[in-house]
Amino acid sequence: xxxxxxxxxxxxxxxxxxxxxxxxxxxxxxxxxxxxxxxxxxxxxxxxxxxxxxxxxxxxxxxxxxxxxxxxxxxxxxxxxxxxxxxxxxxxxxxxxxxxxxxxxxxxxxxxxxxxxxxxxxxxxxxxxxxxxxxxxxxxxxxxxxxxxxxxxxxxxxxxxxxxxxxxxxxxxxxxxxxxxxxxxxxxxxxxxxxxxxxxxxxxxxxxxxxxxxxxxxxxxxxxxxxxxxxxxxxxxxxxxxxxxxxxxxxxxxxxxxxxxxxxxxxxxxxxxxxxxxxxxxxxxxxxxxxxxxxxxxx
Amino acid sequence: xxxxxxxxxxxxxxxxxxxxxxxxxxxxxxxxxxxxxxxxxxxxxxxxxxxxxxxxxxxxxxxxxxxxxxxxxxxxxxxxxxxxxxxxxxxxxxxxxxxxxxxxxxxxxxxxxxxxxxxxxxxxxxxxxxxxxxxxxxxxxxxxxxxxxxxxxxxxxxxxxxxxxxxxxxxxxxxxxxxxxxxxxxxxxxxxxxxxxxxxxxxxxxxxxxxxxxxxxxxxxxxxxxxxxxxxxxxxxxxxxxxxxxxxxxxxxxxxxxxxxxxxxxxxxxxxxxxxxxxxxxxxxxxxxxxxxxxxxxxxxxxxxxxxxxxxxxx
Numbered sequence: 001x002x003x004x005x006x007x008x009x010x011x012x013x014x015x016x017x018x019x020x021x022x023x024x025x026x027x028x029x030x031x032x033x034x035x036x037x038x039x040x041x042x043x044x045x046x047x048x049x050x051x052x053x054x055x056x057x058x059x060x061x062x063x064x065x066x067x068x069x070x071x072x073x074x075x076x077x078x079x080x081x082x083x084x085x086x087x088x089x090x091x092x093x094x095x096x097x098x099x100x101x102x103x104x105x106x107x108x109x110x111x112x113x114x115x116x117x118x119x120x121x122x123x124x125x126x127x128x129x130x131x132x133x134x135x136x137x138x139x140x141x142x143x144x145x146x147x148x149x150x151x152x153x154x155x156x157x158x159x160x161x162x163x164x165x166x167x168x169x170x171x172x173x174x175x176x177x178x179x180x181x182x183x184x185x186x187x188x189x190x191x192x193x194x195x196x197x198x199x200x201x202x203x204x205x206x207x208x209x210x211x212x213x214x215x216x217x218x219x220x221x222x223x224x225x226x227x228x229x230x231x232x233x234x235x236x237x238x239x240x241x242x243x244x245x246x247x248x249x250x251x252x253x254x255x256x257x258x259x260x261x262x263x264x265x266x267x268x269x270x271x272x273x274x275x276x277x278x279x280x281x282x283x284x285x286x287x288x289x290x291x292x293x294x295x296x297x298x299x
Numbered sequence: 300x301x302x303x304x305x306x307x308x309x310x311x312x313x314x315x316x317x318x319x320x321x322x323x324x325x326x327x328x329x330x331x332x333x334x335x336x337x338x339x340x341x342x343x344x345x346x347x348x349x350x351x352x353x354x355x356x357x358x359x360x361x362x363x364x365x366x367x368x369x370x371x372x373x374x375x376x377x378x379x380x381x382x383x384x385x386x387x388x389x390x391x392x393x394x395x396x397x398x399x400x401x402x403x404x405x406x407x408x409x410x411x412x413x414x415x416x417x418x419x420x421x422x423x424x425x426x427x428x429x430x431x432x433x434x435x436x437x438x439x440x441x442x443x444x445x446x447x448x449x450x451x452x453x454x455x456x457x458x459x460x461x462x463x464x465x466x467x468x469x470x471x472x473x474x475x476x477x478x479x480x481x482x483x484x485x486x487x488x489x490x491x492x493x494x495x496x497x498x499x500x501x502x503x504x505x506x507x508x509x510x511x512x513x514x515x516x517x518x519x520x521x522x523x524x525x526x527x528x529x530x531x532x533x534x535x536x537x538x539x540x541x542x543x544x545x546x547x548x549x550x551x552x553x554x555x556x557x558x559x560x561x562x563x564x565x566x567x568x569x570x571x572x573x574x575x576x577x578x579x580x581x582x583x584x585x586x587x588x589x590x591x592x593x594x595x596x597x598x599x600x601x602x603x604x605x606x607x608x609x610x611x612x613x614x
Contacts, residue, residue: 143354143591
């Protein structure tokens with residue numbers, strides 16, 4: 001595997017044109033079959049999204065219709081402004097932003113030096129960190145959330161955004177470390193040695209040699225942390241009791257108690273709540289898979 | 300500072316002086332490593348390691364929600380009770396069906412899509428972008444979206460059934476005893492397939508081209524190349540992603556909580572939903588933690604069997 005050389009593995013946008021591509025040209029029949037299957041995949045993946053968009057633009061009358069159409073008769077833009085005025089939705093969107101931004105910044109600040117130490121030093125910490133990363137994936141959150149609930153209660157951090165930020169930090173840390181370690185391992189150590197010969201201290205080396213080279217990895221990790229926090233539901237459900245809500249928590253409350261009338265604004269709010277994650281993802285899409293793989297292969 | 304950064308490996312054993320210098324360097328490296336790790340170590344210890352250990356312990360107690368309630372160590376009492384709790388056993392069975400079916404389907408469909416995306420097809424960019432959207436969406440939104448799709452009255456799925464006369468009344472997919480679990484499984488596949496696809500695709504693109512060339516020269520057709528080159532080369536990636544998928548699926552919560560909340564009649568009551576209800580609806584912290592312990596042990600056993608069987612069948 002090329003990953004053994006230490007470069008992060010990239011999902012290439014276009015496969016390299018090589019001799020083998022010429023040999024692998026398919027017969028027209030096979031090609032047609034491939035397109036049919038691809039079309040089926042596209043429908044399966046896209047139709048739910050298109051339908052959500054469609055509902056978000058429909059008025060109450062059209063939504064109550066027993067024969068719904070994909071393209072709305074009348075485009076009801078009011079759903080989107082109504083979504084904002086639904087009770088507390090704007091407030092919870094603000095909360096989500098605060099929590100996601102806060103835990104992202106904290107994750108990067110905490111994870112970068114740790115990932116550096118794990119990538120560059122051969123100490124017992126490396127084994128311990130790998131073990132923790134694996135174990136944290138394995139255990140169901142119910143085991144962690146009950147004691148967390150009790151700890152945060154004792155610290156008076158229940159129902160507080162600050163408490164949630166701390167929890168999200170610890171929750172995103174395993175994958176953030178995994179990704180960052182791969183990126184740091186790809187930075188050639190020679191550069192740091194050169195800086196050390198010139199008399200730079202370790203912190204100086206980290207800040208002025210490693211960090212600038214690490215920017216793509218930091219961006220990818222930050223985005224991953226942001227999306228994780230923005231989308232998270234379970235911890236928010238348990239740890240925010242009372243008036244504080246995040247966006248997923250608030251939207252989930254509409255479900256079940258939904259009257260037909262509120263479907264349009266609910267769909268509109270769902271679309272809006274997805275947009276930040278999608279926007280971040282548009283940047284991220286190549287890097288996430290590569291981070292996953294480079295971390296996995298480096299060991 | 301004279302020490303170089305990355306050179307923390309022991310040097311040649313017969314060079315005595317260098318060895319001694321390397322020993323002091325190593326101890327300094329140790330100290331630096333601890334300093335760098337400290338900001339992460341404290342929150343991890345307080346908010347992850349300690350709660351985890353405590354959670355495991357709570358599974359052997361009669362802990363309940365509420366302040367000022369004394370907790371007693373009860374040994375295996377929780378587990379004896381679980382063994383006779385038919386609702387819990389049902390939920391476990393449902394959890395296993397859910398996790399295995401979703402993981403296997405995710406893998407099969409993901410592999411198919413990854414193979415297509417690895418070809419020179421038009422619209423590949425669209426498929427790749429779309430394949431990533433479910434991954435980025437909040438699970439709560441995914442659940443809301445599918446509730447709209449599967450709505451018994453105004454959903455397009457039932458409208459299609461009615462207009463094609465496959466069913467005159469429509470099916471209450473998420474509310475019917477027979478269809479709730481399969482419907483939820485389809486949605487689980489929709490959510491998790493993208494990540495599996497992209498991981499497999501990244502693995503495929505790392506397979507050296509000469510392997511395929513060699514196979515072609517030897518006269519291998521498309522299927523043989525897939526069977527004899529792609530699959531064996533993908534093996535580590537496949538093992539990793541299916542194991543992770545299984546763990547994630549078995550421990551998943553938000554999607555099904557919003558879709559059905561475990562209903563109808565507990566037909567989609569995944570173990571996580573069940574233990575959440577025990578803990579935060581009925582306040583049975585100890586009992587819920589005991590369920591968590593059983594879940595971990597079961598997942599570990601199944602993964603152990605799976606990985607052992609896979610690794611042993613390696614040529």
